[in-house]
Amino acid sequence: MISKNLKIMFLYPNLHMSTLVPNGISILSAVLKEAGFKNVELFDTTFYQSPEETRAMKTDKSRYEAREKMGQVQPFNYEDRGIKLKATNMFNDFVDKVDAFKPHIIVGSVSEDTFPIFVKFMEQIKDKYKNLKMYDHIRSLSDTMSEIAKHKPDVIIDDYIQLIQADGVKEGRRFEIEKIMQEYKWICKSENCSAFLLSQLNREMDKRINPEPKMSDYSESGVIEQTAETAMFVFYGYNFDSESYDRYESKIISAKARYGNVGSYMVGFNGNKCKFYSTRELAFNDTKNKSNIKTRT
Secondary structure, eight states, X not given: OOOTTOOEEEEEOOOTTSOOOOHHHHHHHHHHHHTTOOOEEEEEOTTBOOHHXXXXXXXXXXXXXXXXXXXXXOOOOTGGGTOOOBOSOHHHHHHHHHHHHOOSEEEEOOOTTTHHHHHHHHHHHTTTOTTOOOOSSOOBHHHHHHHHHHHOOSEEEESOGGGXXXXXXXXXXXXXXXXXXXXXXHHHHHHTOEEEEOOOBOGGGGGSSSOOOXXXXXXXXXXXXXXXXXXXXXXXXXXXXXXXXXXXXXXXXXXEETTSOOEEEEEEEETTTTEEXXXXXXXXXXXXXXXXXXXXX
């Protein structure tokens, strides 16, 4: 049994103002908190302005002005949108947060562009967390199982299972997913660990009148529905209909719980900070410019 006092930190080494925190981190964070893990933190670099970018804006101001005239970019005031850029060094801030929070697990979400940044972050704390393992090059199921058996981790996070290649399965993708799920269940029991497996959803759900996700929306849904011990979704209705849904509310849906109860739970969500809260009021109160924000009544 994994202690609920486990401390988990998510790291998103984003390029400045590039994209918001990916759904994978938001979903895992919400699932962990719903399961009773209260010590979950996020370190996001989206609102750090790099020294390189600051120098470029000063030395090549004419290029930015030309792009504005051509309509390629539109200037706006960060403060008006409740965003405050951080002028401190993000690597130093990361080390300070790690020292203060003392996480047992650090989970990173990276792309090809941000992987070098992630590596630099890990270099800052490599002596503190020698047992942390992250792989972005293992694609086959056999290699995945070998690494798990070798290192015997307490927690495994796989983002996402449709990327895994199951060796020796020729009957079709459904049977590949079934083998992947079964192998994960076996390795978790044999190594006494837990696994969080992320899955794609069918895009057809976006066309429904009610876009709330359900079990049939999983890619290869039948296999996942039968095999998973717990199946959960995070639904942010404001993305689909800003008139009908509150921007500071999100719904955690427990669609299957073999050893618990199914149902849904409303939580607070602040998109500007990509942060979940226990209530809608806490999410709204954590916003600076409340006067410029429209919410559903």
